[in-house]
Amino acid sequence: MKSYLMNDNVKVYRYGQPMETNIVQGRKVEKQGVDEIIKPKFENGKCRFDIKLQPDDMVYGLGGNLGGINKRGRRYESYCTDEPSHTDEKRALYGAHNFFIISGEENRGYFIDFPSRIKYDVGFSQLDKFSIQISGRDFCLYVIEGKSLEDITTNFLKIIGKAYIPPKWGFGYFQSRWGYKNKEEILEVHNSFKEKGIPLEGIYLDLDYMERFKVFSISTERFEGFKNLVASLKKDGTYLIPIIDAGVKVEKGYDVYEEGIEGEHFCKDEDGKPYVAAVWPGDVHFPDFFKEDTQRWFGLKYKVLTDAGIEGVWNDMNEPSIFYDEKSIKDALDLAVESKDKDMDAFSFFAAKDKFENIANKDEYYQRFYHQVGNQNISNDEVHNLYGYYMTKSANFGLSSLLKDKRFLLISRASSIGMHRYGGIWTGDNYSFWSHLDQNIKNMPSLNMCGFFYTGADTGGFGNDSYGEMLVRWLQFSVFTPLLRNHSAIGTQNQEPYAFGEKVTKECKKIIEARYRLLPYIYSEYMKSVNNFKLMFRPLSFEYDEDLAKEAEDQLFLGEELMIAPVYKANHKGRFVYLPEKMAEVTFDEGNERLEVKDSGIHYFNYKLSEFKFYLREDSILPHVASAMNVKSLSQQKLKVLAYVNARAEYNLYDDDGVSYDYKKGKVYNTKIKVAKTSQDYMIEVKNTNPFIKEAEFTIVNSDNKVIKKTIKL
Template sequence: MQTIKKFRFGTPIPTYAVTQPVDTSKENPSFVTIHENHAIITMNLSERTSVYGLGQQLGGINKRGRKYESYCTDDPHHTEDKTTLYGSHNFFLVLDDQANGFYLDFAGRVAYDIGYTDESLLTIKVFGTDFDLYQFKPDTPEAVVTEFRKIIGKPYMPPKWAFGYFQSRWGYSSEKDLLEVKDAFSKNDLPLEGIYVDIDYMERFKDFSVNKETYPDFKGLVNTFKKDNQYLVPIIDAGVKIEKGYDVYEQGLKGDHFVKGDDGKPYTAAVWPGHVHFPDFLRPETREWFGDLYKYLINQGIVGIWNDMNEPAIFYDDKKLGQAIKKAKDSEGKNLDIHTYFELGDVFRNLSNHQDYYDTMIHSYEGKEYSNDEVHNLYGYFMTQSAFEGFEKHLPGIRPLILSRASHIGMHRYGGIWTGDNASWWSHLETNVKQMSSLSMVGFLYSGADTGGFGANTSAQLLSRWLQFSVFTPLLRNHSAIGTRNQEPYQFSEEATSINRELIKVRYRLLPFIYSEYLKAVTDDKMLFKPLTFAYDDERVGDIEDQIMLGDHVMLVPVVKHNQRGRMVYLPEDMMLVSMDSKDIELKVYEKGDHYLSYDLDKVMFFLKKDAMIPIIESVNNTKETEDKDITWIGYATKKASYRLMDDDGVHKTQTAKTLIDRVVTIDLAGKTLGDTFILLGENSRLDIRDKDK
């Protein structure tokens, strides 16, 4: 029986998001109407209907009651009124008695009105008439997500070291700064996997360059970190600086690799280095050329990269800047009232990422020319594909760390994403919790937020509360902006440093579990994080969005409010509370229902379902030290508990029977004088079992 219907409208621009063939239906659905230059999709919403999906967006897990847009946008101000962020993830799920899933395969702008203008309608405007729409047979929410994930290909699998704790800051301006950070982590006994290196390492913000004055021996610096099993992950931006004699610029001109303007010449705009051209990543030749450029960093020992500013972000072009300056000059000496004053300010505020830029940029794609607006959401996707293929070519067989800011479904096969330029706000911690389920739905498993917040000034309490959640996300990176308060985990009081030490060490204790869950989600086309509504048939859970599931058996209950010493939790069934620090574990069973949970800053807490167990290890300082560590099992069962454990060598793309572990571990407690909760030393029931109270 066919479980997926594909409806084709016009002649869609290929996105290569879908990798499995699906037969095209001969009849198109009645809820789609085609107009002269756009299409409208309309669906009815009952009072009970919830809508999930759309990946990286603001708002709640349930998307109802809000507007959204899919149009990759560089916007560092993630306020409540914003409708779009950096990703284009047009999969959504309408849940009533059953789940109906839809994927809109389209490279341009899509606008969603989900019960906002009319509470009873979901209205989608497609800014074009050529697209594919996939509809998935009604089923359980998880089953629908799995069917979708099967047709878009397996998610990117990072190296195991990518699951460690990383520090970052825009403003580490020299080798000395990085070494001081490394030394401070060591002196404070704080685990450190490595440092993400922002634009400061470049020579005048030029891609594939190093400032020799501030980073005189970059390769030596990389090796200094590697000796301690630590990694440097440098940034690469989309814009290539226009400068005679700069090899990347000269190669780009010679190879005709840059996006054109409407005059047929390489389009000029400005970002960090000033005037730049943008590689046309939609051309295979350009992807290969740019991918080869990563060899410059690979030859210096780099095995991971993060691509930024690839929506693409644009500060200004000369035409718009000239208009703004003229407006300012014309206003000089005038008596500006409230309207003319704000009008003048808006001219400058609206310079960044103006729509005119994307209408002007021309791409060569699949034998045709398109404005960037028509294929806008593919740009960051194909830049990331370029990086992935470059590392694959020049570092064969090895899994690199690839991270991107902009994304489109399909890019999930080539790299992960972070959630962009968030702020040190409690609301953004809560947003981070809500985003993880939506990102799992669309295949972006390797993801996470800038822990502590990128913009604004964090507090010791906010950083620690954020760490309590981020220790569970695949990407664990503390990153902040220049000019903000330094937020390395040792930058506050001695007490705060001690608290953060405990939390980061718990991350490494949980690593066998987190890595196993990630591998299973990749292998089985499952969600890594999911809303409670996907796991329980319980009306209460539809109102709860600050508790989410990690895998099938663990419920996360982070504290996301300021000055709260705990929180209320609702348990849909009897569950076991696990409270951990770097050395100790406490277990306690709670009955189904409402409970107040006291949650100290120096603990990591979560709930475990009945007849389940998870693997942990002793605390270590980096992922290399996790090798050959004995597993301890934490479980909650009366007779029997089991866990499917997956692991591999964490390095190579292809695993052998010797390096790939995929087995079910079962603990049979029959005949043991043991309560419902247990801690088990070793990997099977033949090893010693000890009661948690002894």
């Protein structure tokens, strides 16, 4: 082991000969040799850390996994997996997010830089033991210190580099469905939103737009005149976001396949032939994204889409997901054939059934194909968790090259920390379960801690049928998440905001409009979080120490200003809300907002289905605007400012052009708002460099619930 201080807050322990993952950025050695904080045990080529947990210790982090904000009492595995059913016992989902904080008497962050499987037993097998098993001997352990929990996350975020920044339109509302089968259905969705006056920023295109699941193909039959479609919708403010899968269909004459073979871009099997796995198109080869020329080749294939006017894509199936491979399907069919004329008992039946039932994503597949890393051939298994990361890096390279100065929308399903610099993620194939809305809430701060800011869940739930009440409640939460997408699976109940009757349509419209009203604030908070390495969503326990704050995982701080506490249960007309401090309840009605200051403590607040509520903290300012049908038509001319002020409050509303990278050159707008209480009134000061804002209309409440309104020309 070699150890060193990377900076004042980060100690690095290098065991064996770890592969360079490029997750940690700008690493340099401040000082050689630092003490080991926890000692590993090496055994059978694996490594284990055992950490004693005190009864009150909490474990934060681990990104887009199941469970609470506090990860205790569960087992996890970092091994990117296309897990189609997020039931409670599942340990591995799509991401490898190996950052966590142990919080108790001391707080300390840990990041394990290792590209294959890591198992976590967080006080599951033994209440007081946190066991970490790394399936190898070559890795780096980073130990991150800080003055507070938040400080630790900042110190970690700083070493992994700034997160991906989408265009501002990426913060709009997106509709999606696996099963919009042709151009006509896409137009129908677009028109329905328009007719009903529901804001819409774009429509995601799932597999359906391709020609027989071939990546970088567009069905000429079902999506004839694709380029015109893209252009006419974009003109009307609606972007199309097509999907790209990792696997390339094996098909003679198909350009991507032929080029891949020609350029030796595909992962090889043991015999050095391109590895064959089956995914949506049937047999596919996987691009070897570990090779830089393959990254470039695949990345530039997105040209097919950008040439058609596309400015955003989603990368899917890139764990990579494998339905079966040549060997496994042969085994399954062989056993079936063998069983055919036998008198089966239950167990031989279960054996045959199992061959089919559990045929997807078997561990052994990932041992059967190889990446070329430098001069070495390394099995996917050994570097498994980097595959989706490198695919998205490839896409980022391609889209950056193709779209030049224009920002693009890019999200991925599989991820590793590090990928956060290249694209966002959605939380994968959730279900229309109330518990998955609950999970969505709990994931947000954990994802932020691991660098993922442009993220969100499939609103309304992907699998199974959603229903009106669920969609309304889900939206009431997800309008706060940077990535806001309503997505559902083929064969399920249609899930557009207007699919559940008039009453639900009306409520959904109101909430989506609330998103657009809040969009300047959400965008500002996003940009500041990313640029300042601050969490956008924070657990209450990052600021408050009581048991109740630690357990209120269904409430989140958003930025410095807001606390959100959504309803996420069926048939509820209200919920318990814990206010750790006095806050102003904000109710967004159609076109106006109400403020009412509530005492700190435990409350039951009414949240009728039609009520959209959140909380503004004391001495805080929330700017917002009138809603619009999409980002490009959102006017900031009249800024509306809600403030709850007893002493003095400040807010700096960040903005930029939303489309270019000029913000990197300092071309940004700041609207610095100050409100201070004077003996009789408030002193308001606005320093504004944003040319689009002409007027600020203030609604200020104090702790006596006295509301004052003022308007200032800028």
